[in-house]
Amino acid sequence: MKGSRVAQRYARALIELAERGQVEQWGAELERLAAMVESPELKERLSSPELSEASRQEAIAKIAERLELSFPLRSFAVVIARHKRIAEIGAIAEAYSDLVDQMLGRERATLTFAIQPSDEEAARVVAGLAAIARKQIIPTIKVDKELLGGIVAELGGKTYDGSLATRLAEAQLKLAGQA
Numbered sequence: 001m002k003g004s005r006v007a008q009r010y011a012r013a014l015i016e017l018a019e020r021g022q023v024e025q026w027g028a029e030l031e032r033l034a035a036m037v038e039s040p041e042l043k044e045r046l047s048s049p050e051l052s053e054a055s056r057q058e059a060i061a062k063i064a065e066r067l068e069l070s071f072p073l074r075s076f077a078v079v080i081a082r083h084k085r086i087a088e089i090g091a092i093a094e095a096y097s098d099l100v101d102q103m104l105g106r107e108r109a110t111l112t113f114a115i116q117p118s119d120e121e122a123a124r125v126v127a128g129l130a131a132i133a134r135k136q137i138i139p140t141i142k143v144d145k146e147l148l149g150g151i152v153a154e155l156g157g158k159t160y161d162g163s164l165a166t167r168l169a170e171a172q173l174k175l176a177g178q179a
Contacts, residue, residue, distance in 0.1 A: 007091035
């Protein structure tokens with residue numbers, strides 16, 4: 001749903017309303033709203049055909065109020081409900097986050113290590129990726145013991161594989177005369 005054109009339009013409309021100092025705050029509020037609305041128990045109730053449209057709008061307004069969202073985000077939540085787009089709130093939040101990252105010159109990367117890296121190791125990898133992307137990198141660090149060693153970095157749709165498992169597989173191919 002990330003590429004949903006509807007989600008992109010709603011995210012773009014919201015970001016155009018925000019002043020520069022608000023974009024990240026609104027993004028955090030939108031993510032909180034999406035997390036709440038996409039929880040299994042609420043998602044089921046909000047999508048129930050037994051719930052009238054007026055009740056659905058009232059419910060989303062109360063959820064936004066309980067989450068203590070700013071007035072513009074409360075209004076945005078009601079607009080989403082009025083246009084029957086509650087099911088797309090997660091995609092809207094993700095599209096909004098992508099737009100904020102673009103606006104602020106950031107890129108998100110997933111770094112998968114064989115063992116939990118030290119802060120210095122992670123910072124070194126992030127600095128290397130920042131040099132490649134020429135953007136500030138926001139890392140998500142994962143651990144996968146099957147890597148044996150090294151790191152796999154995913155950035156901007158590309159995978160940089162420096163894992164020991166991959167290096168061993170490449171060496172095996174060379175030894176077999178297939179590379």
